[in-house]
Amino acid sequence: ICMLLTLVAIFGNGSITIYALIGVSFFMSIMFPTIFSLGISGLGEHTKTGSSLIVMAIVGGAILPLFLGYISDVTHSIQYGYLVPLICFAVVFLFSKKVKIPI
Structure with a gap:
C-alpha cells in the first residue's frame, strides 16, 4: 500500500498527492512494530543481538533523507525525491515475499 501511495505522490498532481503522503504516513506507522x-x-x-541490530538499522532513517534531499535538489522537484522511500518500500516488499515467517 505504501508503494502505491508513494507512486501517487510522485506522479500525481494537486491535492491527491497530499492525501497520498498522509496515507503513506498512516500505513508506515505499523511497519516498524511489525x-x-x-x-x-x-x-x-x-x-537481544537481533533486536539490537534492528534498532541500529534505524540510522538509515537519518541517512536516507539526505539522498531524498539530493534528488530533490538535482531534479528541482520534491516529488522525484520520493523515489528513495519507494525503493526502500520495494526492498521491504521483496524481502517479505522471499522470506516466509510462520506466524
Missing part, C-alpha cells in the same frame, strides 16, 4: 516483532521471533538466545 518488522521488529517478526524479525526477532524465533531467534532464541540471539534475540
